[in-house]
Amino acid sequence: MYITRVSAYIPEKIIDNAHFEKLMDVSEEWLLSRTGIRERRKAASHENTNTMGIRAVAAGLDQLPFDVSEVDLIIGGTYTPYDTIHTLGHAVQNFLNISDIPVLSLSSACSSFANALEVAEGYFASGKARRALVVLADHNTAYSDETDKQGGHLWGDGASALWISQEAHTDQDWKVLDILTGGAGNIGKASESVFLRPAHEGFQMAQGRDVFQNACLYMAQVTQKILAKNGFQVQDLDYFVPHQANLRITRHVAQSLGLEENQALSNIQYLGNTGCAGCSIALWENQSRFQAQDLIAVTVFGGGYSYGSVLIQV
Amino acid sequence: MYITRVSAYIPEKIIDNAHFEKLMDVSEEWLLSRTGIRERRKAASHENTNTMGIRAVAAGLDQLPFDVSEVDLIIGGTYTPYDTIHTLGHAVQNFLNISDIPVLSLSSACSSFANALEVAEGYFASGKARRALVVLADHNTAYSDETDKQGGHLWGDGASALWISQEAHTDQDWKVLDILTGGAGNIGKASESVFLRPAHEGFQMAQGRDVFQNACLYMAQVTQKILAKNGFQVQDLDYFVPHQANLRITRHVAQSLGLEENQALSNIQYLGNTGCAGCSIALWENQSRFQAQDLIAVTVFGGGYSYGSVLIQV
Secondary structure, X not given: OEEEEEEEEOOOEEEEHHHHHHHHOOOHHHHHHHHOXXXXXXXXXXXXXXXXXXXXXXXXXXXXXXXXXXXXXXEEEOOOOOOOOOOHHHHXXXXXXXXXXXXXXXXXXXXXXHHHHHHHHHHHHOOOOOEEEEEEEEEHHHOEOOOOOOOOOOEOEEEEEEEEXXXXXXXXXXEEEEEEEEEOOOOOOOOOOEEEEOOOOEEEEOOHHHHHHHHHHHHHHHHHHHHHHOOOOHHHOOEEEEOOOOHHHHHHHHHHHOOOHHHEOOOHHHHOEOHHHHHHXXXXXXXXXXXXXXXXXXXXXXXXXXXXXXXXXX | OEEEEEEEEOOOEEEEHHHHHHHHOXXXXXXXXXXXXOEEEEOOOOOOHHHHHHHHHHHOOOOXXXXXXXXXXXXXXXXXXXXXXXXXHHHHHHHHOOOOEOEEEEEEOEOHHHHHHHHHHHHHHOOOOOEEEEEEEXXXXXXXXXOOOOOOOOEOEEEEEEEEEOOOOOOOOEEEEEEEEEEOOOOOOOOOOEEEEOXXXXXXXXXXXXXXXXXXXXXXXXXXXXXXXXXOOHHHOOEEEEOOOOHHHHHHHHHHHOOOHHHEOOOHHHHOEOHHHHHHHHHHHXXXXXXXXXXXXXXXXXXXXXXXXXXXXX
């Protein structure tokens, strides 16, 4: 299984920390020390999860080494849906106008990157697809309460698209060596730490400490596990691309793995927590930096809880 | 791939047509002639998609021919989520307390039954799971506007659970002969006919006629297609279990396929449209009626649009 292309879309509008300093009566230092976030992007009023996902897909159409009509599976990933019926996946299908292929959208919160790739892997294994389009988009600002001191300042909006093939097209394709996911919905305060209950209490980071502790624990563990399972050690890793939840979590996990700080790729400083799209936006931003044979672990943790790691060889 | 057990949960509270006669100033005859629905169930105020899904799972725990701890994949299906972060799948994982297995929740609207089974099929094919638990739940009344004359009277709440195994456990297991799904998000008025936009316009059946026409067309087509693909004809079919959208759609599809009226199983008359759970609730209700070797097509259509059929041999 190969990643042929990564594309992304980031909204134009920048929300800086000054916005939250006034709103929540806190200082820039307080905000920076908690999360490392300086600014985040906010979708315009005419944008939503589906339109951002489509923009990410549209950005990938040039230089695609196969005809887009050959896409035979579309998987959307989001926990901030615009429409749960004409879902992100269906909106992308509408945009590409490809009929009669499997389409679905899924959520394992911020770890949908790993779960969506694993679902595509399954369709490839069952012989039901050969070229999948995985679209990840989160429109956090549509649901978050920006006056919420616990979490209102965390969230940014963004989308990415991963064009996945069973066979390599060129030697530029990245090989997916392995995918490992685990739900952890039975761990800690998984049912209440972060929630997005659209018809009830809305979107809140209610137990930030429990999220922080479990994210640090599980992200380090699953990275070590997938490396060991594939005969690698942490020293073999060139880059670590974590879910962009919080710069303190990233640094903590990188340190506990024994990585150098510059091996962990981050965009949270200027994009905020862009949900399940964050890590693949980081892949897209850094693609020119990757060298042939580089080993990359993309490791995610979702708020419900769930975790996963995808091991990629460039 | 086998269905080892089907279980379900239906809330107690009954909402009859008299409720909508008053609310919408329409007659019982008008309501019955449009949908065939006499009454529907409504979740209690302490219930939600996750609690209903858990109740459906709990109902299946007795007589399970394997230990529940052997479940190694949980897939939730819903378009009416209680929580998009601690999703239906994660809530079930929490209830069963099974750690470190893949868990996700998905939506292809009312056709999630077929897509969830197809995702499980993929995990089996990739060797990543052997016993999947598929949980389908919709809490339509949490999102619907009961004063909406177009669609307010359609919706009921309910949940079901399907215990799926790669190998048969007993000769009571039903064999899944084939699964065929297709997104149809690029067809007709797919993007606006039925929508559930939690942060925007809510839940509406805006273009009932377009849904009706495409549901009739696609449900008949995909049933014929899956039968032909597996060397069967419509005459070989013992039962037809459609998505419980509307009794007129069911009758129209059954008639266009050339089925007898009693071959099409319906519960919409007393449960309303229970979303993606409806067809598996019908499987659960009718299981004592099925005889060994009976051929059953479960055919679904979702509002975004999407369609699918699952061919089962008892």
